[in-house]
Amino acid sequence: MSNPDTLTNSKTAQGPLVEARGLSHERDGRTVMAIGDWQLQPGAHALLLGPSGSGKTTFINIVTGLLTPSHGAISVAGEVMSALPPVARDGLRRRTIGLVFQTLRLIPALSVTDNLALAQQLALGHVDRAAIAGMIDRVGLSHRAAARPRQLSQGEGQRAAIARALITRPRLVVADEPTSALDDANAARMIDLMFDVADATGATLLVATHDGRIAPRFANRLNLMAPVAA
Amino acid sequence: MIGLSLAYLRDRGLNTALNILLLALSVASLVILLLFSSQLENRFDRDAQGVDMVVGAKGSPLQLILSSVYHVDIPTGNVPLETVDLLRRQLGVAEAIPLALGDSFRSFRIVGTEPAYPALLGASLADGRMFAAKMEAVIGADVAARTGANLGQRFVGGHGMSSGEDGPRHEETPFIVVGRLQPTGTVIDRLILTRVDSVWEVHGIERPDAHHDDESEAEHEAHAGAAEVTAVLVRFGSPIAAVRLPGFINRQTNLQAAVPAVEVSRLLALVGVGLDAVRAFAVLLMLTAGLSIFVALLTALKEREGDMAMLRVIGASRAAIIGQVASEGLILASAGAALGLLLGHGVIGMAAASIEQLRALGLNALAFHPGEALIVAAALGIGLIAALIPALRVLKTDIAETLANAR
Ligand SMILES: Nc1ncnc2c1ncn2[C@@H]1O[C@H](COP(=O)(O)OP(=O)(O)O)[C@@H](O)[C@H]1O
Ligand SMILES: [Mg+2]
Numbered sequence: 287m288s289n290p291d292t293l294t295n296s297k298t299a300q301g302p303l304v305e306a307r308g309l310s311h312e313r314d315g316r317t318v319m320a321i322g323d324w325q326l327q328p329g330a331h332a333l334l335l336g337p338s339g340s341g342k343t344t345f346i347n348i349v350t351g352l353l354t355p356s357h358g359a360i361s362v363a364g365e366v367m368s369a370l371p372p373v374a375r376d377g378l379r380r381r382t383i384g385l386v387f388q389t390l391r392l393i394p395a396l397s398v399t400d401n402l403a404l405a406q407q408l409a410l411g412h413v414d415r416a417a418i419a420g421m422i423d424r425v426g427l428s429h430r431a432a433a434r435p436r437q438l439s440q441g442e443g444q445r446a447a448i449a450r451a452l453i454t455r456p457r458l459v460v461a462d463e464p465t466s467a468l469d470d471a472n473a474a475r476m477i478d479l480m481f482d483v484a485d486a487t488g489a490t491l492l493v494a495t496h497d498g499r500i501a502p503r504f505a506n507r508l509n510l511m512a513p514v515a516a
Numbered sequence: 517m518i519g520l521s522l523a524y525l526r527d528r529g530l531n532t533a534l535n536i537l538l539l540a541l542s543v544a545s546l547v548i549l550l551l552f553s554s555q556l557e558n559r560f561d562r563d564a565q566g567v568d569m570v571v572g573a574k575g576s577p578l579q580l581i582l583s584s585v586y587h588v589d590i591p592t593g594n595v596p597l598e599t600v601d602l603l604r605r606q607l608g609v610a611e612a613i614p615l616a617l618g619d620s621f622r623s624f625r626i627v628g629t630e631p632a633y634p635a636l637l638g639a640s641l642a643d644g645r646m647f648a649a650k651m652e653a654v655i656g657a658d659v660a661a662r663t664g665a666n667l668g669q670r671f672v673g674g675h676g677m678s679s680g681e682d683g684p685r686h687e688e689t690p691f692i693v694v695g696r697l698q699p700t701g702t703v704i705d706r707l708i709l710t711r712v713d714s715v716w717e718v719h720g721i722e723r724p725d726a727h728h729d730d731e732s733e734a735e736h737e738a739h740a741g742a743a744e745v746t747a748v749l750v751r752f753g754s755p756i757a758a759v760r761l762p763g764f765i766n767r768q769t770n771l772q773a774a775v776p777a778v779e780v781s782r783l784l785a786l787v788g789v790g791l792d793a794v795r796a797f798a799v800l801l802m803l804t805a806g807l808s809i810f811v812a813l814l815t816a817l818k819e820r821e822g823d824m825a826m827l828r829v830i831g832a833s834r835a836a837i838i839g840q841v842a843s844e845g846l847i848l849a850s851a852g853a854a855l856g857l858l859l860g861h862g863v864i865g866m867a868a869a870s871i872e873q874l875r876a877l878g879l880n881a882l883a884f885h886p887g888e889a890l891i892v893a894a895a896l897g898i899g900l901i902a903a904l905i906p907a908l909r910v911l912k913t914d915i916a917e918t919l920a921n922a923r
Contacts, residue, residue, distance in 0.1 A: 350829065352916040373833075380831035387919070391826040395527035396520070404520060408831035454830075 301364055303328045303458055303490050304349060309358035311344050319344040322358075324508060328457070331484065331491035335501055336510030342494035345510075346462050349492065350383055351375035363457055380409050384456035384489065386480070388463040390447040392435035398422060398446045399431045402453045409454035418453060424483060425449045440468070444476050452483050459489045465497050477503050521844040528816065535809050536852045539895055542802035543856025544863065546891045549795050551864050554885050557784065559878040560586070563703045564776040566636045569762055571599060572747035577774035578783060584615055584747035585776050587625050587703050591617055594744040595771055597712075603748055608757025611636070614745040616715040619673035623872070624659045626673045626691070626708045628715035628745070634697060636751070637704045643667060644695030650717055653691040653710040657699035669693045673708075673718060689718045701878065712745060806898035809848055814906045817841065824910050825918040834911055841907035842900060849899020853892045 304326035311319040319341025326332050334342050347353035348360055351367045359368045363382045367375060392401050402418045422431050425445040435443060444464075451459050461480065465473035477493075477500050484491050493504070501507065525532045564585050572580045573593025582589035603612040613636065616628030627633070631646045634654070644667045647654050655665060665671065670690040691710060699705055752758050758775075765773035817824070824837055832840075865881030867874050 347916045352829070352919075376828075376831065376833065379829070385826075385829060387826065389822070391822055393520070393523075393823055393827075395523040400519070400523065404827075405830055408827065408836075 302326055302361075303363060304492065305361045307359050307361075309345075309348070309355055309360055311341065311348065311353070312356045319348075319510075321345060321508070321510070326458075326490065326492060326506075328490050329488075330506045331481065331504060332493070332506040332508060333501060333504035334492065334494040334508050334510065335498070336496060338496050340496075340510040342496070342510060343462055346460055346492075346494050350385065350460060351379050380454075382457050384451035384454055384459045386447050386451045386459065386461035386464050388466060390435070390443050392443065392446055392450065394435050397432050397434060398427060398438070398449075401435070401446065402450050405450045406453050409456075421449045421453050421483075424486065425479060441472055441475065444468075444472070445479060448476075448479055448483055452487050452489060455487055456489055459484055459491050461491065461493045463495050463497070464493060465500055466495060470499065473497065473499055518843055518847075521840055521847055524816065524820075524844060525847060528812075531812050532848065535805065535812055535848055536855060538808055539802070539805040539849060539852025539899070540855035540859055542798055542805050543853050543891055543895050544859035545794065545798035545801065547857060547860030547888055548863055549791055549798065550885050550887045550891070551860065551881075551883070552879070553788075553791055554887070555879055555883065559702075560780050560784070562701060563637070564780060565638070565702075566751050567749045567776050568752045568758060569750040569773055569775050570747055571595065571603060571750060571765060571771050571773050574770060574772045577772065578779050580747065580772060580774045581776050581779040583617070584749065585703075587617075587627075587707065591746045592772065594746055595748070597743045597745055599771060600745065600748050603750055606757065606761060608752055608754040608761065609750055610753035611749075611751040613749045614712055615747045615749065616712045616744070617746040618715065619675060619718060621659075621671050621673050621691075621708055622663055624656075624663070624706055624708055626653070626710060626715065628710055628712035630712070633749070634704055634709060636749070637700060637702050639697045639700045639702070639704045642696045642698040644693070647694055647710050647714075650711055651689065651691050651714050652694045653708050653714070654695040654697060655693055655709070656697050656705040656707045658705040659708055660696045665693050665696075667693055667696070703878075716743070802895065802898065805852065805895075806902050809845060809899055810902035810905065813841065813845060813903050814909075817906045817910055821910060821913065821918050825913070825915045828915050829919065837911065838904070838907045841910070842903045845899040845901075845903025846896060849896045852899070853895040856895070857888065857892070 302325040304324075306321050306324040308323065309319075309321045310317055318339075321341075334345060336342055344353065348355045348368065349362065351362075351370070355368055359366055361367060362378060365378050367378060370378060392398075393404065396404060399418055399422065402421065403413045403415075406413050406418065419428075419431070422428055425448055427442060427445050427449065430438060430442055430446075433442075435446065438446060451461075459480070464480070465476050468476060480491055480493070481503075483489075493500075567585055570580055570584050572584060572591065573595055575592030579589050580592050583591040597614070600612055600614045603609055611632060613630055613632045614628070615633070617625060619626040634640075634646075639656075641654070642657070642660075644654070655663075659665065663671075670692050672690045691708070691714065697704065750761075752761070762773040762775055765771050828834075828837060861881045864879060868879040868881060869875070
């Protein structure tokens with residue numbers, strides 16, 4: 287059990303980007319996620335590795351403020367996410383976190399460019415066309431900028447999804463199972479691209495996966511154990 | 517977010533177009549009904565102002581009213597000129613104005629009458645003077661505008677009153693325009709007024725056995741000959757006359773008396789039943805359109821639950837999500853309402869342009885009725901409600917759950 291006040295005191299640019307203190311979560315009286323104390327330092331891309339059901343998504347949802355942990359606290363960029371009211375959580379998430387979903391979740395009715403513009407509008411309140419063009423160029427999609435998501439190949443869709451997560455210049459990029467549905471080549475390319483774009487924009491990656499193939503790519507790993515059968 | 521709404525609408529273009537069309541059709545039918553019935557009733561009232569009773573030949577009372585008050589049907593026949601004096605002598609009759617019909621000029625009816633007739637309908641001269649001598653004519657505002665006739669212009673009447681081609685011309689007896697009336701918004705705008713004996717003059721020269729082949733029997737009989745008039749418009753001075761006279765005339769003479777108010781309300785009641793049925797149908801159509809928009813948005817939002825959750829997670833507020841969905845419904849509804857208004861007025865305009873009788877009744881596509889605002893408001897309200905119900909449903913769902921489950 288940690289005191290949220292000690293966490294707020296560590297609100298400095300050099301402090302950890304994500305900090306968990308005595309963090310665990312119970313569902314129906316069963317502990318579904320137990321991480322305890324853990325820190326993610328800026329720039330130290332981390333992999334959250336564990337079998338299915340080990341609580342990775344639960345942890346991600348707590349980090350992004352969609353779920354309130356039953357024990358402990360989590361802070362993001364120096365603010366105690368788990369202690370904030372919903373509207374403030376939305377604000378903190380909007381300002382500091384970019385998300386890459388396993389099923390991409392690009393808006394099918396909008397072009398790649400407009401998907402990025404919408405994300406920018408929602409997160410920053412304005413649209414920077416030059417930055418969007420630059421980002422699309424960086425992920426190698428310039429020739430597909432006007433295409434709709436359903437016209438993209440799987441690889442192109444991933445690039446677009448990464449571009450959208452990073453166009454808001456978040457300090458933290460969270461990805462839940464970004465490679466689980468991909469073949470080896472695509473999985474490797476996805477991780478390459480995420481490292482590349484994150485380093486270029488100064489973002490730190492937090493990737494949750496059960497996919498052992500990408501484990502060697504991360505120096506910073508947090509292993510979760512399979513839940514004990516009840 | 518409006519841009520997103522438009523993108524979603526464009527993305528399911530066919531569905532969007534169908535919903536807009538459905539709503540537009542319902543709005544258009546309601547607008548057409550509203551304009552048609554209000555303009556018609558309004559016109560009926562104005563044309564019949566001051567006319568308490570019409571006396572003419574036996575026949576259909578409605579036909580008598582339509583032909584002599586509204587100038588749309590052919591007359592029932594003629595009555596002797598003495599009828600006018602007879603009526604004037606009756607107690608309680610304030611005014612009796614003869615009408616002699618039968619000829620027309622470029623489909624505008626020539627009416628033999630007295631200066632009291634334009635006075636009754638509140639028409640005043642724009643220029644020139646009232647007809648006084650034989651063959652002098654005063655023309656209504658529409659006649660002046662459409663024929664371009666100036667003061668001093670001579671013209672010959674054609675035999676017959678049906679629209680389109682005039683019958684044989686009475687070349688030997690030209691009329692001369694001595695005055696032009698100001699627009700009144702009544703039937704008089706479309707009439708050419710002259711003295712009763714001018715009409716006789718035209719036909720007095722004509723040989724009695726000169727039959728016109730293209731003339732129907734009724735039309736021939738209706739044609740005002742010497743010392744006959746087609747109908748007499750009567751204004752009562754006392755309510756007693758209104759009670760006594762029509763019945764007396766119909767029972768005791770071989771004339772017919774008809775009361776415009778009675779015939780018009782009978783006609784409107786008859787038409788009204790039909791209009792009510794169409795109106796009910798149009799309201800049903802609007803509800804159907806609303807339901808269709810509701811279903812379209814509901815299914816679209818079900819497919820988009822994941823999108824919505826994602827938008828929430830990347831920074832869209834609840835209000836923004838509701839606003840986005842609501843704007844989708846409102847955009848559909850506004851497009852439907854705008855198209856419906858355009859369509860409604862367009863149909864009225866086309867009907868007025870292509871059907872002479874409707875134009876004669878003063879159907880006007882450019883006139884707006886306050887009730888139209890209500891129709892538009894109803895359409896927008898339906899669109900908004902159809903959008904808000906599914907929007908609120910989306911907001912109730914748990915974002916983390918939706919993100920985990922929705923594909
Ligand atoms: N909405 C939920 N209701 C009940 N149990 C849940 C729910 N979400 C996750 N769990 C349980 O929590 C545990 C951890 O799930 P999760 O965090 O999704 O694991 P992972 O992402 O590592 O596969 C699992 O045992 C799962 O059954
Ligand atoms: Mg998971």
